[in-house]
Structure formats: structure tokens, C-alpha cells
Amino acid sequence: MRAILSFLLFPIFVVHASVTIYTQVTFAPGAPSTSSAPLVTQAAHYDLAFAQPPAPPATTGIPPFVVQLQSAPLPGLSKQHTGCHMGFSIELSVADQVVGKNGIHLDALVLKKKESRSAINPQFLNLMQNIKARAGEVKVRVGGNTQEKAVFFPEGLPGGLTITKQQTGAGGLTDTPTINVGIDLIYALANVSALTNTYYFLGLPFNDTSNPRLEIGEACDSILGDHLLGLQLGNEPDLYALHGLRPSDYNVSNYISDIQIMLNAVNGDSKMSNKTNMMGPSVCCLWTSQQASGQIFTIDEAFDQYVGHQTVTDAVSGYISDVQLAEQNGKPYVMLETNTASCAGFWGTSDAFIAALWGLDYDLNMASINASAAMFHLGGQSALYNPFTPPPGAAAKKGYQWTIGPMYYAALIVAEAFGSSSTAQVADLFINNNNTNMAGYVIYQNGKLATVVLINYATDPTGASDFTAQLAIDGSGLNLPNASPPNIFVRRLTTPGNSTADHVPFYYANQTFGPPLTSNGILQGDQVTETISCDATTNLCPVTVKAPSAALVFLNPQAEADSINTADTTPFPTTVTTLSFKNTATINPAVLATSNGYGGLNNQIGSTSFGSSGAVDLRGSLSGVLTVICLLAGASAVLRML
Template sequence: MPSGAVGASTATVTADEAWITALQAYNSVQLTAPALPSPLPSNQFGISVQNNAQDMSGLSIQQAGTFMGFSIEMSVANQVIGKSPAFLQVPFLNLMAIIAERAGSVHIRVGGNTQETATLVLSTPDGAIIEKDKTSTTNPTDTPALIFTPGLLYMLANVSSLVNTKWYLGIPFNDTTNLRLEIAEYGESILGSNVLGFQVGNEPDLYVAHGHRPANYSVWDYFGEFGVVVNAIAADAQIPTRNNLIAPSLQGTWTPEDVFNTGFVAAYTNALGILSVEHYPDDNCAAAYPDAGFGAPKDPQTEFPNFLTHASGQGIVSAYLNATSFAQSVGKPFMMFETNTASCGGFPGISDAFGSALWALDYGLQMAYTNFTGALLHVGGQDVSYNPFTPPPTNLSTFNQWTVGPVFYSAVVIAEALGTSGTARVVDLFANNASDYTPGYAIYENGALARMVLVNYMTDPSGANSYTATISVNSAPASVKVLGGALRSGEKQHHVAGQGLGGRFEVDGRWQGTEQINTINCDQGANTCAVQVPAPGAALVFFSDSALQEVEPSSTVTFATTALTKTVNTVTINASVLATSNGENGSMRGQLSSTSKGSSSAVSSHVVPGVTALAMMLAGVCVLSGMLRR
């Protein structure tokens, strides 16, 4: 399948369900792969690296395998994660386990635009953990206000008890004269060490455009309002942690320097845990919201080539190089707190095409190389095309499986490339005379060459523009292991090392097919190893068995369903045992929603001990070993 092709579905849409293809998450758009570049880059080239990190210049700071995580719009958390603490989505658990078993953990943010107006209540009228107040909308794209119960936080805690998951949450910032700190109070009590931090202000530089602040709102106003939150937390005994706030989370109208130059970091250094930005390299707002004043729609076919080049990731990070350097100087992590292919839902035919998998892999490693410390791929609702994973529409009667987007596969490869030690250092190799179409990265772990990622952006079914990179390394190993096409598109789905998760409405979160790990013999006399990369595709090269074994689990715990509802596979945990559920029963379903950037879409203080064992017993845990472990 060419890099521009949308992963095909093998499920049949009946006449009364034909409306589904109108949703961006399941669109049928297929673009033409961009023409081969002229002149063509070489398809035979050398790459020279050193065995020891101390002999290699330009290495990044140390990175963790959890680098690439996910950002789930708060308003769809009850569709994506689960309906209640006692009703978790099995495909979600399985997908998160794929990342966690390779990275050691998975980091997820629940927030976005909808966190800004969210209010915690002890119960909702219909018992749901999240409800939308569609009478309260201020954004031009009609993002509704939310109410949510502590059940949402208990649900996150129960996910963490099954899969090693850590969470970022957000404190509402729409009204700093009437702060609502309950999410921090309950969040720390319920999630404990599984909460990584609290975002304060989601894209404050867009507040004026979204009608959240007056026209003269400035960085100095944000500085002052942030201080109001800091002081309120300091005075709140129910929020014991005082150093885990995340800011300023700018979209790009202001620069990080605009905020930093106010003295923001120095003033609030004891409260700040992470410095952050949010960025999408493009937008599809005019097409998504034709009456919102965004101008003429963009042509996805014209935009497509912009994503299939190394220059894309380089261009995105270039605006933040000074900020990442500043963050290091003040001892703070610097995160890309929300990102994906294009805001306002992405581009059908780009965001859900294999090319976006290569783009996200390259972009993610480029962020790691330039000293970001993490990045989160955003997940919206049914009306976005860029989702890493999408549950089925809630009112479908015949389909009950999920759909996985291309960028999820990118996150898997990044987790394997960076490993679990927390010592990974990344370097852009500027391979093939710095060709924009054949980028490569080397990863050093514990001071030694561990892995390499090679990307081929070109599409050529003839194979003529598959390339061979001859890697020169002092004291070359006898052989290297290569994930056979670490990223490659197949006839019906995308693949990581020969395995896929299924096509549209076919995903339960377990790998399908047989993993391909190829052994490439090296020429130890010449100290070279030759690795071929398909067009299009990517290869992940391991320079030792230990580097492979570290990220390749010998077995995988997956969650089989005990409840097959009309629409969704779930883990069901007895609510009377947990005594923490504020959720509804399985027959109560939420509405379709879209929450792309700027758009709509009496409790115990502990999760009951033993929930993991109980859930595994009820869920019928399967252990897949050997070649089926992926």
C-alpha cells in the first residue's frame, strides 16, 4: 500500500449504517502518494557511528521509553478509557499494555480544551462519570462545558492497577476568581504517585480568540493568574504536592520566550514541574468549521508532501530550540504536551494514512534529539482522522471492535527505540548527505550504541528506491537484529515488524500475525553492517541481543472480555466490591463527539486493594508467548 493510502476496512457497512463513512475517523479518502523527489537521493549510502557515546558528538539528553504518550480529550475519556471505574475498555487496556511492556510505563494526559471549563461534582443526574453542558459554549467551535465525578479519577486509578499507566490532569483555568481545585484534591488522593502533574492553562495564547479573556489579555495577565493558582494550592491542605504544575502550554501565538521573559519560571520555580508547549504543524479548521471564519479550506493532496520529509519535524522543533536549552538551564523538563498531524480534526487521507506513521516516528525522534522530554499524541472523538486509536461509534449495532491509526504504530517503535533504562541518548545522523527523504537516528543507552532507526519516505512499488544503509562502526558485532520493516504498510493494515493490530473495526488491542526479527550478518573485517529499508518504510536496528531483549517482552498480558455488549468489549469489575463506581451500567451510552483541538466534542479515598487480581480473574487474562507476543 502506498504511503498515501488509507488503511482499508474488511468490515462491511450495511445500508442503514452508511452514515459512518461520513465520520472523519472512518473516512474513505485516499490520496495519491507524492512523486519521487528529483534528484533522487542515493539508494546506497554509508553511515558512520561510534560504539561509545563519549566518542559521538551531538547526543541528546537522556530520554525515557515513555517519551511518546497520549493526550485524551477529557470529554471523550468515558468513550476511550471506560464508562466507569467498574467498566473499562478492553482494547484500550491492551493497547496501553503494548506501550507499557516496551517502555516500562505509558504516560497519558486527560484534558485539553474541555478541561478548562470542567467542574467536579459528586454525582451527575444520570449517573455518568462525565456529562456535557451544551448550553455553555464559548469557543468558536462550540466546545461544551463538562461536569465530571470522582468516578473518572477512580477509573484512571483502576487502569493503573492493571497496566502501568501514569496520568497528567488539568486544573480548570477559565475563571481564576472562582478556582475549582477539586481535580487536584481528589486526583492526588485517588491516584497518588500515578498522577504526574497538573496543567494550568491550556493554550492561554488562544484565550482571546476563543472568547475566554478580553482582547487586551497578555502574557503578564497570564503571569498574574498563574500566581493566583499557585497561591491557592499553597493554601490548600488537601493538595500536598506543590511542585508538579505544568505550564505555559502555548499554541504558538505567544512564544515560550514571551512568557519566560516575564520572570515566570524564576517566580514560580518551586511550583513548576514541567514546562510545556502544544503544536500542530498544520490545520484543517476551514474544512471542519466552514462558518467559523477560518478562510478557504486547504487541499489535503497539496498538503500531503509536507509531511513526508525530514524537514517537517526539523521545522517544528526549530522554534523551540532556545526554549529546550533554557529548560535545561533551569532544571525543568520540556514537553510537547499536545500534538498530532493537523488541528481541527486532521486531514482525511493524510492523518489516517501510513505516511503519518513515518512522519510521527521521525518527528518524535527529532523532538527527543532536540531535548524535549516527552510528547503526547492527541486523541479526539469520532469526527477526527488523526486518532491513534478510536472506539466504535456508540450506537453501532454490528461492529464492536476498535480502529487503530497509523501514529499508534509510531509510538510503539519509539518505545522500542528508546528502551526502558532511562539512559537513551538520541542523535540525528543527517544520513545520506542530510537527505530529507532518508533520515536516520542512532540511540545510545548506558553509554553504548544500542539501536538505530532508519526511515524511507519515498513511495516506489518497484523497489528501486528501497535503500541500503551500510553502517560503519568500530568493532562491529557479528550480526545485528532488525525488526523486519519496523514500520510498513500492508494490504489491509499497517504493520510493526510484520504484525498488525487489524483494520477498521477489527482491533481488540492484540497483535495479529507473526513477528519478523531478521538477523543481518555484519562484515567484521570491514566493521560494517548493511541494512535495507523499504520504500516506504522504516527499520529498527538492534546492535546487541540485550538491546533487543530489553524491549521485546517474552510474554504479553492481554485482557479477554467477560462482557460483550451491543457495541463495546469491556472489562467488568464488580462495583459492589470496588465501592468506588459513580458510573452507569453497560446499556447507557454517551453521544458521538468531536474534540479535536479547539472543537467540541460520597467516595472512598482509595481504590480497593486486590482490584488487579480481581479484574484479572474476571477478565480471563490471556498470556501470549513466543512469536505471538506482539
């Protein structure tokens, strides 16, 4: 009963996202390409579209302004966060494509040996290792709508396969297939944990609570152990009626009843030792405390919704009361699945430099209001917002590598800014009188000033929109002795095209993952950390942030030295990757394509969130205009039970 009451204390209305109707009208003419992706696939993920960024503010230059910091912790700082506040969410149906099999055939690491063709993708290991080297750990969610009716095979799937798909409904663009999951996937996740200290959220099937299926939870409990953070109960239950998974009048009370049935089953399962890490609710669009509003955007108008700090604070403000309610009940609040938008994202926005700036700002703002983590979602080949994407099978056979998206660059910066001490506390500085074209955050570690993050949203090649933040620690502004150090240290996130509409490659501290289909998960180039001298007389440390870019500022040598554990930077060799990928889907790829993303053939649209994507092929009736309902910053928020 205690567990049930604890669950009922959760807020039901946990997502506040405005509904947006996105209309693809035209792409910006003559937009220059900043990448050289080989033409090996028709998936939308590699079909680069460019938006036209908003005009820069009408100014002849921005005067330098002071950013006042103080040595003692600021009032209103967030609670303490781990370094991996910005994690990753992987749709279950593509988990084997991203993670790989159970492989890595080293006796000290393998938990279950299989035939030699099985292998964990070393590119994925390298990407997780990059975060671990900075944050000390990694958080990954594996789930989504495809977990809801997943069938688990504790003895493994025939042929040693990890995941297979079967279409069980009437078909169509939004009919999510049944996912068959072999136990090899759990072994693969465990091996990744052994190598990169990765922790996981997964989910229990929830489509038939009258016959609870707990086998995947049992396997996760026994194999992942302490690296299992929680098990989700119900993904987007507010859309069950639209999905046909429940009666048309399914409501919150029905969901709570289903939860109680599942909790009773878990409590009675002797094979599950941890019965207190159930998570919920995780909702999408309909069960909210605010009514969603519809607007129509062209590609450029959608882009505009992500330019500026005000867009972030407006999006995050809707979660404040829910986070506070979670805290009052002693529960962390996790954004289990979020990104720039639902239904795979916006062309020219979710895959552009603006997404890196917005994602960095969004995650730091979520941390500032005490959300415990934000998991940025990864769908299939055609999803535009992916933090990282393995190559399609045809491209892999030709030797092409992975594509690293803008959100992963943002995750690197958050990990370095927060560090590995698990004591990071964050505050929004509202710099330059809360100028919406810029953002700034201060981070304390172990109660001491550690880092500052500065963001410039403007696209302005003239330099007139560059800004210089004069950082001051204590001093006359606080009636305290000057405390600015002799030097500060800066790493910058930049794009060669100097536009928020640019596509990869991007550069962080002069390092990059390169253009699409070229990355092995290892940063290329020499890391560059600038040293900036402070003025002892004025107590000011000037940091110029060009338009557009972001800067991570280390306020003391120790914070800079601790930002990366060099012992964890040894890459995993990518020569073990097999180029013989096997497509296990048993349905027409035009129907499913790659789950939770745009269809790869003939631009057909498909998503595992029927209600959030409105993924209906309207081309026949709209004569050349393709309309898709999306959610700006669509997210599923989840609270972990005590």
C-alpha cells in the first residue's frame, strides 16, 4: 500500500507543451552547405534543409556588460546534480542498431558469449565514454512507444538476434509494430555499463495490465543490478485511446487503476529484488494542466521558436510547479523523453546549430529549476533531432560511419560544466538585463564557483552582435574584496558557417565529429582551451562570445583540470565493427521505416506517437503541402518512486 500511495502522490499533469502545426512550404533559397554528406541514402536525416535565421538585432555594437558573480553560493541555486544531467533516450525498436548485440568478446567483460558476429557498436561505446570522461557516468533510457506491447524472450531470439519487429495491426503509417526483444539486449546494456559506467531507465509492457508481463523487468533487475535506475509504467497513456490501446473514454483514473495492478504484480514477483524503482506518469500531450494551443509555422517560422533565451524560459516555466510537487514528496523529476520537437523534429532546425544552442540552454534551465535529468530522444534513420545516428545498412556496407548531431555537442558541454563530483548547482544569470539574444549560467561544484556557460543566439557575420561579458567575482558590486583570479579558461562551441542554420560539422574546443556518416565517435583535432587574463584592478575578466556560439568558462585551474578524466579518453577501436548488418524488420520499411521518425521512402511520415505527430499522409488532399502536427519541446516527464 505504501508504494501505491507513493505513486498516487505523483502529479498526473506533468507535461506542458504547446501543439504546433508545422507546414513545410519552402526551404531558404541558396543556403550554403556546411557538410559533404555522401549521397548514399534517401532518409530525411541526411536530406539537409536550411532555414533562414532571424535578422540580427538592429545595433551598431553591444557595449561590454558586467556579469556579477560571488564566491559564496548564490541564493536560489539549484539542488546538487550529477555530471550527466543531459542524457540520451533510445527508442526500443532501434536499440540494437544503436547499441549493438551482446558482443565485445573479452572474457573479463562478456556476460554471455555468443557467436563472433555479435558485437557492441564501438562507436556507441566511444560516445558514451566521452560523456563518462567528463561526467563520471552516463544516463540512457531505452524505451518509448515501442516498449508498450514488447514481447520479451528470456531465452533469446532465434539466430541470436536482439530485436525483431512484427506488424500485428491493420498496418498504416502510425501503427506501431510489436517488438520482440531478446535477452541479448540486456546483456549488451550490461556490457556497456561495465565499460562506460552507464545507468539505464527501461520500461515494462503496459498494453495489457490484466496479464502483467514482467519478464523484461526481471532480466533487468538481475543483469543490470544497480545500473538499473528505474522501470517506466506506461508511455504516453494520454494517447492510449488514439492508439487504440484502450477504450475511447480511457482517463487518468483508469491509468491509476492500471498502475495499481502493475505495482501489485511487481510486489508479488519474487524474481524482482528492487520493487521501489517504478516510474510514472509519462505523458505526451492531452493530460496537461494547460490547454495546448495550435499555430501554423513555415520552416523558418518554426526555426524562430528556438532562437533566444526567452523561448527556453517560456518552455521550462510550465514544469516548475510539477518539479516543486515532486520535491515536496521527496521524488526526483526526470524528463524521460525530450528534444526540440516530437514526430522526429523540424527540418532545418532540429538538425542545425540552433538546436545545439537551444538544447544547451534548455538543459541548463531544467537543471536550474531542479529537474534531475533530461533525456534527449533518438529515433530511427529519418529522425532529425538525433544526438547520434548509426549509418543505414546500405551505407554501413560501404564503410560509412555515424552522424553526430547538435544535441550531442550540447551534452559534452553540460558534462564538462557540471563535472564528475555530483555536486553541481546551477543558476540562471539572466545576463545583460535578461537580453533574450543571449543566455548565461553559473555552476558551483562542492559549494565553490566552478564554471560559467555563455550563449549568443544571434546570426550576424558583421560582428555587431558579438558580446563581451565582463565576469566579476565579488568586488565593489557586492561590497566585498576583489576575488577574480589572474586567469580564466575558455572552450568554445562554434560553426564554420557562422550561422544558426548551419549543419554539422560543428566544433567544440577546436574538436569535431565531422560531417554526416563520417564519425567513429571519437573527437578529431587538438583540443584548444583559451587562457584569458583578468584585470586585478577592475576585477573584470572579459569573455567575448561571437554570434552565434557558446562558451564554457572555467573560473579556476582546478575546474579546468577536472573537466576531463584523461584516463577515460582511450577510444574503443572501431575496426571490430562488422559491415554485415542484418535488417530484422518483418514489415514493409515504408510503413515503419525506423520508428519514431519520418519514413525513409517517398517521404512518408511515421511516428510511434500517433496523437503527437498527427502522422497522416495528407499530400493527396493538400496538393504539395505536407502538414505534420508537432510539439515544441515535446517531452515525457517521469518521477522515480521512493
